[in-house]
Amino acid sequence: MKPTVHDIARSAGVSLATVDRVLNGRPGVRRVTRQRVEGAIAELGYVRDVAAANLAKSRTYAFTFILPANDNSFMIGLGDEVRGAIARSSLERMAVRIVNVPPFDPAALVAALDTVVLERPAGVAFVAIDTPDVRAAVQRVAAAGIPIVTLVSDLPEAARDHYVGIDNIAAGRTAGSLMGRFLGGGDATVAVLSGSMLVRDHRERLEGFATVVREQFPGLAILPVLEGRDDPALAEALVMQVLEDNPQIAGIYSLGAGNRGLIQALRKVSMTRRAMVIAHELTAYTRAALADGTIDAVLNQDAGHEVRSAIRVLKAKADGLPVIAAQERIRIDIFLKDNLP
Amino acid sequence: MKPTVHDIARSAGVSLATVDRVLNGRPGVRRVTRQRVEGAIAELGYVRDVAAANLAKSRTYAFTFILPANDNSFMIGLGDEVRGAIARSSLERMAVRIVNVPPFDPAALVAALDTVVLERPAGVAFVAIDTPDVRAAVQRVAAAGIPIVTLVSDLPEAARDHYVGIDNIAAGRTAGSLMGRFLGGGDATVAVLSGSMLVRDHRERLEGFATVVREQFPGLAILPVLEGRDDPALAEALVMQVLEDNPQIAGIYSLGAGNRGLIQALRKVSMTRRAMVIAHELTAYTRAALADGTIDAVLNQDAGHEVRSAIRVLKAKADGLPVIAAQERIRIDIFLKDNLP
DNA sequence: CAGTTTTTGAGGTACGTAAATCAGAAATTC
DNA sequence: GAATTTCTGATTTACGTACCTCAAAAACTG
Numbered sequence A, B: 001m002k003p004t005v006h007d008i009a010r011s012a013g014v015s016l017a018t019v020d021r022v023l024n025g026r027p028g029v030r031r032v033t034r035q036r037v038e039g040a041i042a043e044l045g046y047v048r049d050v051a052a053a054n055l056a057k058s059r060t061y062a063f064t065f066i067l068p069a070n071d072n073s074f075m076i077g078l079g080d081e082v083r084g085a086i087a088r089s090s091l092e093r094m095a096v097r098i099v100n101v102p103p104f105d106p107a108a109l110v111a112a113l114d115t116v117v118l119e120r121p122a123g124v125a126f127v128a129i130d131t132p133d134v135r136a137a138v139q140r141v142a143a144a145g146i147p148i149v150t151l152v153s154d155l156p157e158a159a160r161d162h163y164v165g166i167d168n169i170a171a172g173r174t175a176g177s178l179m180g181r182f183l184g185g186g187d188a189t190v191a192v193l194s195g196s197m198l199v200r201d202h203r204e205r206l207e208g209f210a211t212v213v214r215e216q217f218p219g220l221a222i223l224p225v226l227e228g229r230d231d232p233a234l235a236e237a238l239v240m241q242v243l244e245d246n247p248q249i250a251g252i253y254s255l256g257a258g259n260r261g262l263i264q265a266l267r268k269v270s271m272t273r274r275a276m277v278i279a280h281e282l283t284a285y286t287r288a289a290l291a292d293g294t295i296d297a298v299l300n301q302d303a304g305h306e307v308r309s310a311i312r313v314l315k316a317k318a319d320g321l322p323v324i325a326a327q328e329r330i331r332i333d334i335f336l337k338d339n340l341p
Numbered sequence C: 001c002a003g004t005t006t007t008t009g010a011g012g013t014a015c016g017t018a019a020a021t022c023a024g025a026a027a028t029t030c
Numbered sequence D: 001g002a003a004t005t006t007c008t009g010a011t012t013t014a015c016g017t018a019c020c021t022c023a024a025a026a027a028c029t030g
Helices: A005-012 A016-023 A031-044 A050-057 A073-092 A106-119 A132-143 A168-182 A200-216 A232-245 A259-268 A284-291 A303-319 B005-012 B016-023 B031-044 B050-057 B073-092 B106-119 B132-143 B168-182 B200-216 B232-245 B259-268 B284-291 B303-319
Strands: A061-068 A094-101 A123-126 A148-151 A162-164 A188-194 A220-222 A249-254 A276-280 A297-300 A333-335 B061-068 B094-101 B123-126 B148-151 B162-164 B188-194 B220-222 B249-254 B276-280 B297-300 B333-335
Touching: A005 A016, A005 A031, A016 A031, A050 B050, A061 A073, A061 A106, A061 A303, A073 A094, A073 A284, A073 A303, A094 A106, A094 A303, A106 A123, A106 A132, A123 A303, A132 A148, A148 A303, A162 A303, A168 A200, A168 A249, A168 A276, A168 A297, A168 B168, A188 A200, A188 A232, A200 A220, A232 A249, A232 A259, A249 A259, A259 A276, A259 A284, A276 A284, A284 A297, B005 B016, B005 B031, B016 B031, B061 B073, B061 B106, B061 B303, B073 B094, B073 B303, B094 B106, B094 B303, B106 B123, B106 B132, B123 B303, B132 B148, B148 B303, B162 B303, B168 B200, B168 B249, B168 B276, B168 B297, B188 B200, B188 B232, B200 B220, B232 B249, B232 B259, B249 B259, B259 B276, B259 B284, B276 B284, B284 B297
Parallel strands: A061 A094, A061 A123, A123 A148, A148 A162, A188 A220, A188 A249, A249 A276, A276 A297, B061 B094, B061 B123, B123 B148, B148 B162, B188 B220, B188 B249, B249 B276, B276 B297
Antiparallel strands: A297 A333, B297 B333
């Protein structure tokens, strides 16, 4: 049988109360006694029954998700997934809350993080913006002892506990490799549409893409990066313009979430030879475009998996349990029209 | 606050004991009383606290995994993942057990399933073989009220509760699409190496592959399928032979688990132009071959995800809870050398 | 050594459910 | 209407942990 607190007490020759004091870090235990108890815990291989503990505490995990109020399908989908988790959350003793912030706005994110410190939830997940003040705010949240998970876009050197999202450099490399192979390896011109170079995920994708192109497909020329701020109208205008100015474009890599604008532009502009298009995030728009051949490949991160992973990780951190690294690795899905789910 | 059994009792005007009788299907409750209690449950939106219930029952979930004692990397990896889950299982009130059976042996699988009926675990997961007697055995397990999950290979029309594995037709289609695009769309000859056409997943992969080639890449000619029985030596010999007989081969699709032999053959035979190679399952061998350029793409199913998914599904079934379909869909991973994890 | 502080023990209640017992009420049968 | 059977209520214990109180023991202080 699994050892319980009673077994620890008996084995260490102390009372239940003392075991409880040691287990929960309460004061009033001599150093030697504490060590005796800890020895018994280690010897018997005791692990706290988290379910029973939560029952006794009648604990509910309060988690806060800070999400940018972006008008793109991916962020909307991410919000939907969090709301889906909220619907299931009461079953798991969780109270998940969403806080919306303006997109690409470091000051607003900092304010939201500072509010979190006051509310002291059991954990926070947020889509990071990579600036020094955000980093400092994260440091304050961490100092308050609140577990932190970055979602979709990371903040590597900051005090976050875990990053839930894809390896964006690998994603960019994959896009570069597919682009090079699909284009057949000759000379060609490629355009890149990003959201903002302020967020790390977009920067990293570009970096991976450019690296592979440089190393493996030197015949490809990459045009200056377009920053569409993940805004449909702006992205459409930028793509229309670049296609007009560079009719020789053979490939487009859309590494942000401005796909609605991109697709509209592609459908408006008539090209002599259709460009090879690789985009990120499978949404209703990119799915349709993939199905009808406007887009050739979509790299995707599964928002549902990310949200569930973030919650699992936050819960584990709140309980002081280890996370299963392999389970929490978010994979890069590659969709062609032939493997659409 | 979440309603408890006490709230139900009060609201229905009955005692706790009666609520318990209704909730757990115990006899001795009049039809009208039962309906009154069920009405209160529905009205208050009561959901049983599974953690508390399991604590009270001091329940442990006994799950049995029936795995073929194959010596290929994938099945070995699958077994490792189950053993990994066993290591964590006591934390979650689970007792997972592995039963090994000889590979491709329907009679042995039937015997294992019938043993399961006697042991009455809380759930079974097994790698299906598609024969009538296995189907009948599954029916007997289901009749005993034991939740059943098929793993990796399905048994669609049988009484299983859930299938944990990839969509093999979509996997084959994806391989066909990548092959067609990587080869540039012109005329070319492609070889296919399978394990056995008697195995359902291999048949489905071939079907998907051939369909896409026929529809989208009519310039590709597919040579007669090689059956390597997932045996390294046989696969190597077959590949050597086919390359010798058809020096014009531009692509090879390996849809089974005979990759070790394939890779050895590719390294021995010197070709004027290297063939495009697409294989299944990321193992130490295929990973190395992908890294050094012998293989161009690997389609993978994540064994760890499959095992964890199977356990989650079995647990949900045992608790009478719904499964989150999106969470349990096993995805087809596509690996190029640029996105190796 | 008396007085003070710190440490420890013993015991209880609670969390939400399961499962059991036993007595009493209600419905059914003869 | 008495005897029997079928329901129902009241109460208790248990699961493993958290958290509280009170008293007693042990360790320090001066």
